[in-house]
Amino acid sequence: MKDKKEKIKYYDLGPLIMPKSVAIVGASYDADKVGHIILRNYLNAGFSGKLFPVNINAVGDLLGLKVYKTVSDIKQKIDLVVVATPASTVPEIISQCGKAGAGGVVVISSGFAEVGNVDLQKQLIENAKKYKLPVIGPNCLGLVDIKSKTDTMYLPSFKLDKPIIGNVSFISQSGAIGSIVLDLIDHEGFGLAKFISYGNADVVDESDILAYLAEDKETKLIIFYLEGVKDGKRFLETIKKYGLKKPIIIIKAGTTAQGATAAHSHTAALAGNSEVYDAIFKQHGLVQAEDLYDLLYFAKIFEMSPLCIGNKVGIITNGGGAGVLMTDAICKNGLELAQLSDKSKDNLRKVMPGIVNITSPLDIGGDADRIRFKNAIDAVAGDGNVDIIVAIVLFQTPGADSSVVAEIVNAKNKTNKPFIVISIGGNYTLAHRSMLESANIPVYESPMAAARALKALIDFSNAKIQKK
Amino acid sequence: MKDKKEKIKYYDLGPLIMPKSVAIVGASYDADKVGHIILRNYLNAGFSGKLFPVNINAVGDLLGLKVYKTVSDIKQKIDLVVVATPASTVPEIISQCGKAGAGGVVVISSGFAEVGNVDLQKQLIENAKKYKLPVIGPNCLGLVDIKSKTDTMYLPSFKLDKPIIGNVSFISQSGAIGSIVLDLIDHEGFGLAKFISYGNADVVDESDILAYLAEDKETKLIIFYLEGVKDGKRFLETIKKYGLKKPIIIIKAGTTAQGATAAHSHTAALAGNSEVYDAIFKQHGLVQAEDLYDLLYFAKIFEMSPLCIGNKVGIITNGGGAGVLMTDAICKNGLELAQLSDKSKDNLRKVMPGIVNITSPLDIGGDADRIRFKNAIDAVAGDGNVDIIVAIVLFQTPGADSSVVAEIVNAKNKTNKPFIVISIGGNYTLAHRSMLESANIPVYESPMAAARALKALIDFSNAKIQKK
Numbered sequence: 005m006k007d008k009k010e011k012i013k014y015y016d017l018g019p020l021i022m023p024k025s026v027a028i029v030g031a032s033y034d035a036d037k038v039g040h041i042i043l044r045n046y047l048n049a050g051f052s053g054k055l056f057p058v059n060i061n062a063v064g065d066l067l068g069l070k071v072y073k074t075v076s077d078i079k080q081k082i083d084l085v086v087v088a089t090p091a092s093t094v095p096e097i098i099s100q101c102g103k104a105g106a107g108g109v110v111v112i113s114s115g116f117a118e119v120g121n122v123d124l125q126k127q128l129i130e131n132a133k134k135y136k137l138p139v140i141g142p143n144c145l146g147l148v149d150i151k152s153k154t155d156t157m158y159l160p161s162f163k164l165d166k167p168i169i170g171n172v173s174f175i176s177q178s179g180a181i182g183s184i185v186l187d188l189i190d191h192e193g194f195g196l197a198k199f200i201s202y203g204n205a206d207v208v209d210e211s212d213i214l215a216y217l218a219e220d221k222e223t224k225l226i227i228f229y230l231e232g233v234k235d236g237k238r239f240l241e242t243i244k245k246y247g248l249k250k251p252i253i254i255i256k257a258g259t260t261a262q263g264a265t266a267a268h269s270h271t272a273a274l275a276g277n278s279e280v281y282d283a284i285f286k287q288h289g290l291v292q293a294e295d296l297y298d299l300l301y302f303a304k305i306f307e308m309s310p311l312c313i314g315n316k317v318g319i320i321t322n323g324g325g326a327g328v329l330m331t332d333a334i335c336k337n338g339l340e341l342a343q344l345s346d347k348s349k350d351n352l353r354k355v356m357p358g359i360v361n362i363t364s365p366l367d368i369g370g371d372a373d374r375i376r377f378k379n380a381i382d383a384v385a386g387d388g389n390v391d392i393i394v395a396i397v398l399f400q401t402p403g404a405d406s407s408v409v410a411e412i413v414n415a416k417n418k419t420n421k422p423f424i425v426i427s428i429g430g431n432y433t434l435a436h437r438s439m440l441e442s443a444n445i446p447v448y449e450s451p452m453a454a455a456r457a458l459k460a461l462i463d464f465s466n467a468k469i470q471k472k
Numbered sequence: 473m474k475d476k477k478e479k480i481k482y483y484d485l486g487p488l489i490m491p492k493s494v495a496i497v498g499a500s501y502d503a504d505k506v507g508h509i510i511l512r513n514y515l516n517a518g519f520s521g522k523l524f525p526v527n528i529n530a531v532g533d534l535l536g537l538k539v540y541k542t543v544s545d546i547k548q549k550i551d552l553v554v555v556a557t558p559a560s561t562v563p564e565i566i567s568q569c570g571k572a573g574a575g576g577v578v579v580i581s582s583g584f585a586e587v588g589n590v591d592l593q594k595q596l597i598e599n600a601k602k603y604k605l606p607v608i609g610p611n612c613l614g615l616v617d618i619k620s621k622t623d624t625m626y627l628p629s630f631k632l633d634k635p636i637i638g639n640v641s642f643i644s645q646s647g648a649i650g651s652i653v654l655d656l657i658d659h660e661g662f663g664l665a666k667f668i669s670y671g672n673a674d675v676v677d678e679s680d681i682l683a684y685l686a687e688d689k690e691t692k693l694i695i696f697y698l699e700g701v702k703d704g705k706r707f708l709e710t711i712k713k714y715g716l717k718k719p720i721i722i723i724k725a726g727t728t729a730q731g732a733t734a735a736h737s738h739t740a741a742l743a744g745n746s747e748v749y750d751a752i753f754k755q756h757g758l759v760q761a762e763d764l765y766d767l768l769y770f771a772k773i774f775e776m777s778p779l780c781i782g783n784k785v786g787i788i789t790n791g792g793g794a795g796v797l798m799t800d801a802i803c804k805n806g807l808e809l810a811q812l813s814d815k816s817k818d819n820l821r822k823v824m825p826g827i828v829n830i831t832s833p834l835d836i837g838g839d840a841d842r843i844r845f846k847n848a849i850d851a852v853a854g855d856g857n858v859d860i861i862v863a864i865v866l867f868q869t870p871g872a873d874s875s876v877v878a879e880i881v882n883a884k885n886k887t888n889k890p891f892i893v894i895s896i897g898g899n900y901t902l903a904h905r906s907m908l909e910s911a912n913i914p915v916y917e918s919p920m921a922a923a924r925a926l927k928a929l930i931d932f933s934n935a936k937i938q939k940k
Contacts, residue, residue, distance in 0.1 A: 119827055163868045165898030178793025180838060183868040187897040231796060257796040260803035269829050270792030295920045296797065296896060324738030325646025328699060328725040329764065335728035359587055361737050370648060400631045400651040428764065429655040430633030452763045 012241050015138035015208050017216040020108030021198060022152045023083030024053040027075055027106070029097055030088035030113075031057030031066055038112060038158040039088040043067060045161065049153045056082065075100040083107040086146060086156050091115030094142060095127040102135025108208075110156050111141035116204055118143055118270065125206055132207040144203030145179035148186070150196055151222065159183055170195015171224035172303050173217045175210065177202060178257075178270065181229045185296065192300045193441025194307045197222045209234040211242040218246035225251040225306045227299050231258050231267040240284060247288030248468050251306045253460070255293045256281050289467040291460045298456060304446045305457040309422040311465035314391025316342035317458070318384040319365035321396035322372040322404060326451070327365035330396060330426060333455035339462070341365065342390040348383045355379040365396075373403035378411040385419045392458060393419065396426040399433045409436055413443040422461065426454055480709050482683040483606035483676050488576030489666060489684070490620045491551030492521040495543055495574070497565055498556035498581075499525030499534055506580060506626040507556040511535060513629065519621045524550065543568040551575040554614060554624050559583030562610065563595040570603025576676075578624050579609035584672055586611050586738065593674055600675040612671030613647035616654070618664055619690065627651055638663015639692035640771050641685045643678065645670060646725075646738065649697045653764065660768045661909025662775045665690045677702045679710040686714035693719040693774045695767050699726050699735040708752060715756030716936050719774045721928070723761045724749050757935040759928045766924060772914040773925040777890040779933035782859025784810035785926070786852040787833035789864035790840040790872060794919070795833035798864060798894060801923035807930070809833065810858040816851045823847040833864075841871035846879040853887045860926060861887065864894040867901045877904055881911040890929065894922055 026046065030039030043057055047067055055069055056078050062071040072078050075085060075097065085101045087094055091113050101109050109132075116125040125142075132139040140146065146156030150169045167189040174189075174196065176182035182201040189196055198220070200213050210233055217223045233239040246252070258267030259278035285292050291306075293299040317334050319341065321327035331341055341364050344352070352362045356379065360368055368380045377395070385393050395412055397404050416423045425440050425447045427433050437447045448454035494514065498507030511525055515535055523537055524546050530539040540546050543553060543565065553569045555562055559581050569577050577600070584593040593610075600607040608614065614624030618637040635657040642657075642664065644650035650669040657664055666688070668681050678701055685691045701707040714720070726735030727746035753760050759774075761767040785802050787809065789795035799809055809832050812820070820830045824847065828836055836848045845863070853861050863880055865872050884891045893908055893915045895901050905915045916922035 115827065119829065158870075159868050160870055163897075163900045165900075176793070178791070178796075180791025180866050180869070181793035181797075184791075184794070184866060184896045187868055187901065191898055229793065231793070255797075257793060257800060260800045262803050262809045263796050263800035266792075266796045266799045266809075266833055269831055270796055270835065295801075295918050297918050323646070323648025323652075324734075325644070325649035325697065325699070325725060326652070328646075328731050328734045328738055329649075329723075331734045332725060332728045332731035333763075335730050341730045341734075359583070361587065363737055365734055367738065398648050398652060400627050400655055401648070402626075402628055428652045429631075430659055432631045432633075433655065450763050450765050 012211070012238055014215040015212045017108065017138055017208065017212060019083040020138055020140070021147060021154070021216070022149050023107065023154055025056070025081055025083050026051070026053060026154070027056040027058050027078060027082045027085045028088070029058040029075060029085060031059050031071065033066060041158045042086055042088060042156055045155055045157070049155055051153045054080070075104050075106065078104065084154070085109045086112065088112040088158070091121060091124055091142070095124065095131050098128055098131040098137065098139060102131065102137045106137065108138040108140070110144070110146040111139060112144065112146055112156065112158065114143040116142050118204060125204065129206050139207035140200065141203045142206065145182050145201035147201065148196070148199040157183070165190045167196035170307070171197050171222060172227060172307055173198040173220065173223040174227045175200050175202065175213050175217070176229040177205070177210070177231045178229055179203065181296070185229070185299065188300055192304050193438070193447070194304055205234045211235065211238045214242050214246060214252070218249050223250065225253065225303065227303050228252060228254040230254055230256050231270065243284070243288045243290060247290050248471050251291055251464055253291045253293055253299055253302045253306065254285060255296065255299050289464060291464050298453065301448065301453050301457045302460045305422070305424065305461050308444045308446045309461060310420055311468065312391055312422045312461055313465045313469055315339045315462050316389060316391045317394055318342040318344070318387060318390035318392070319394045319396065320377070320380045320384055321365055321367050322370060322401055323396060323398040324367045326396045326398060326426065327367050330394060330451040331365055333451035334458070337455040337459040339455065339458060342387070344384065344387050345389055348387040352380070352383050370401045371403050372401070374407040374411045377408050378415065381412065381415040385415055385421065391421060393421055393423045394426060394454070398429070399427055399436050400429055406436060406439060409439045412440065412445060416443070416445050422458070424448060424454055426451060480679070480706060483680045485576065485606055485676065485680060485684040487551040488606055488608070489615060489622070490617050491575065491622055493524070493549055493551050494519070494521060494622070495524040495526050495546060495550045495553045496556070497526040497543060497553060499527050499539065501534060509626045510554055510556060510624055513623055513625070517621045517623055522548070543572050543574065546572065552622070553577045554580065556580040556626070559589060559592055559610070563592065563599050566596055566599040566605065566607060567603070570599065570605045574605065576606040576608070578612070578614040579607060580612065580614055580624065580626065582611040584610050586672060593672065597674050607675035608668065609671045610674065613650050613669035615669065616664070616667040633658045635664035639665050639690060640695060640775055641666040641688065641691040642695045643668050643670065643681050643685070644697040645673070645678070645699045646697055647671065649764070653697070653767065656768055660772050661906070661915070662772055673702050679703065679706045682710050682714060682720070686717050691718065693721065693771065695771050696720060696722040698722055698724050699738065711752065711756045711758060715758050716939050719759055719932055721759045721761055721767055721770045721774065722753060723764065723767050757932060759932050766921065769916065769921050769925045770928045773890070773892065773929050776912045776914045777929060778888055779936065780859060780890045780929055781933045781937055783807045783930050784857060784859045785862055786810040786855060786858035786860065787862045787864065788845070788848045788852055789833055789835050790838060790869055791864060791866040792835045794864045794866060794894065795835050798862060798919040799833055801919035802926070805923040805927040807923060807926060810855070812852065812855050813857055816855040820848070820851050838869045839871050840869070842875040842879045845876050846883065849880065849883040853883055853889065859889060861889055861891045862894060862922070866897070867895055867904050868897055874904060874907060877907045880908065880913060884911070884913050890926070892916060892922055894919060
């Protein structure tokens with residue numbers, strides 16, 4: 005894919021990802037088969053483009069649609085072909101797609117290099133390259149584009165919570181990890197733009213997808229589950245070009261020797277040396293997460309907060325112990341507790357009851373109500389020594405209720421500093437957390453997780469500034 | 473509290489924690505006041521012992537009970553006196569309790585050394601010591617004993633999820649942290665025996681409480697939020713004696729310089745040097761958690777699993793990527809991936825479909841159903857090379873449903889090795905997680921958290937064996 009001048013060419017994934025017409029090869033009459041499920045999902049989702057079921061044993065309509073025996077029989081423009089037939093049939097289908105001038109193909113089927121069928125995989129690649137056809141997969145879940153209602157996932161929809169539309173896009177080498185993260189996105193309070201599960205990466209690889217999403221107007225930030233790259237040099241050039249254009253939050257699996265072996269038998273990926281990955285990710289501004297939850301926790305702050313290079317954290321809390329834990333957490337992550345200016349302290353002394361000690365973290369007491377929260381947050385948010393605002397709201401206390409939520413939303417709308425909330429607890433707390441997140445305020449349950457997310461935001465912001 | 477022979481004496485907390493009669497001083501006629509709320513909570517909970525409301529301005533019955541002007545007026549045996557009156561009145565009330573021969577006192581009131589009222593605190597201590605009276609607090613939430621229906625918490629009960637009865641007891645220096653953890657215990661699938669929030673620790677200190685719970689038959693393990701100890705030598709002797717008797721899972725707040733300062737203004741605690749704490753905790757078998765969630769995650773595995781000195785983990789997964797992440801997580805925490813014996817591999821080849829690669833981690837495929845899970849788990853659990861069983865069940869996949877839960881419960885009941893499940897996802901997954909946890913199988917959402925919990929279990933088990 006590279007020419008002599010080292011300028012990388014990427015596949016054009018636009019038609020494939022936001023298709024106006026979709027053929028589904030392997031659209032079975034059996035309601036339990038993958039191809040049938042995908043077709044039905046398209047119909048249920050209200051996809052507004054054209055749908056062409058393809059089944060070599062076509063014997064009549066399927067779910068009210070005409071069925072074609074092969075892709076070649078369709079004779080209309082096809083943006084996306086989804087293939088869910090046995091592995092052995094796939095290379096020939098790829099050729100048919102190429103001849104038919106399809107925009108691209110997603111191969112859901114597995115049974116290629118990941119189980120030792122290397123020759124079959126080679127043939128798939130050869131046929132795709134012959135027609136310069138972008139092929140995603142095989143051995144993948146395919147893709148989701150919320151806006152165009154494209155969804156090639158064949159998983160039972162009642163088993164996953166559906167993400168709402170948003171501006172986070174998600175790339176996953178693993179289908180299962182893909183489904184987990186999709187299932188959790190709504191719970192973490194943000195929305196999805198596009199999801200691409202790319203499996204064995206035989207033709208379209210991680211670099212093509214990264215480049216596409218980096219240029220995609222609907223994608224504000226990218227989250228990425230990676231086991232190993234196909235073409236290291238190409239990947240390096242790609243992240244060099246795009247690493248700081250948008251935040252790319254990445255979890256690299258197979259960072260231990262045994263994990264790398266496991267990754268190889270999973271997607272036939274060569275996991276490579278983890279120190280090398282660490283170094284290049286850092287150099288090019290990629291944000292590394294160590295855990296799936298951190299992937300989501302980091303995405304949340306990048307999605308909801310402005311960039312921020314300062315590391316001084318102003319903490320307001322209605323629980324002393326939680327203030328101590330948050331202070332420990334930020335210090336362990338290289339951030340600092342902001343010390344309030346004398347002016348802020350004077351102002352606070354005027355409005356706080358005598359029992360409140362005007363210091364950092366600012367513990368406003370277990371009986372704090374919305375007025376005390378408002379006064380405290382106004383003072384801390386307005387203080388020039390404070391770069392980041394952390395409000396710890398323990399909703400178990402008598403004064404903390406949805407009126408405090410309202411004050412926090414008001415205060416957040418008045419500031420251009422990152423503003424996060426820590427709230428830890430059961431059902432009553434979770435209800436208030438949803439309110440805050442629907443107002444674009446990231447809420448964390450764990451002080452350590454929140455501090456790691458803040459650190460990630462600051463590191464990316466600094467890298468971006470330095471590059472300018 | 474120590475005699476010349478260095479034998480430590482501890483306060484007898486039995487009557488106080490499991491009282492048959494309770495006086496509530498500050499039982500107001502105003503339904504919003506703390507003393508009123510505590511009295512009403514006792515009545516609502518169906519406390520079967522005697523209740524004595526005490527109010528210096530007594531003018532008639534309160535909630536159907538006779539009100540006494542002072543503790544001295546009660547003239548009956550009182551196991552526990554709960555004090556919720558202004559700080560300035562507390563030392564005199566302590567003396568009255570001493571004279572009346574009360575079993576012990578919990579002082580909910582704040583306004584002592586934590587806000588600079590050092591003299592008032594000294595007087596409280598003097599009066600308590602004069603009568604050898606165990607006093608918990610001040611500046612605390614008091615205590616909960618599920619079995620005797622003792623609950624001195626004044627927080628609005630609809631704001632907290634109620635723990636069910638269990639065998640984990642919880643000590644917290646901070647009231648707010650106490651309320652958070654209580655709120656989360658049920659969500660983490662285990663139950664509570666006793667909760668003690670001890671605030672400023674003026675009389676009864678952390679050593680008394682630890683010693684009491686270590687001897688308590690209803691307490692299998694102890695979780696502990698600590699900011700700083702009152703008497704280092706006494707504490708050291710206590711954990712030396714009890715550290716390996718039962719698991720003590722501890723989170724030490726104020727481990728950074730700024731965190732230590734914050735802890736001091738919170739409970740007037742001297743947080744001390746964190747390296748010293750680390751070293752003595754380790755030496756005496758205490759299990760350290762770095763985050764509130766780890767406190768719960770560790771408690772769950774200690775509560776539901778046998779001890780285990782081996783570190784070889786057998787992983788079964790229906791999602792390849794999750795298997796890679798779990799492998800990374802255990803290796804990063806010093807555990808090892810178990811390699812299956814040839815016999816197990818032969819057996820697995822007979823029962824697994826050809827597409828399943830018989831290796832470690834054992835990826836049984838995204839289409840695995842209950843039969844495949846059963847066969848895989850039976851082989852791994854029965855393998856002599858495996859010390860710990862980890863089943864990763866991604867409930868988003870077509871074959872994973874509550875029939876897999878049933879197979880896992882059966883398999884867990886047949887083995888005496890620790891057996892945990894990793895399941896990550898939204899509502900459908902959470903429903904299945906509850907089923908597993910109600911069968912005493914610890915479920916984790918994060919591979920890293922699960923691996924840290926396993927490491928904690930192994931470390932404690934090894935320390936316990938070495939001591940024998």
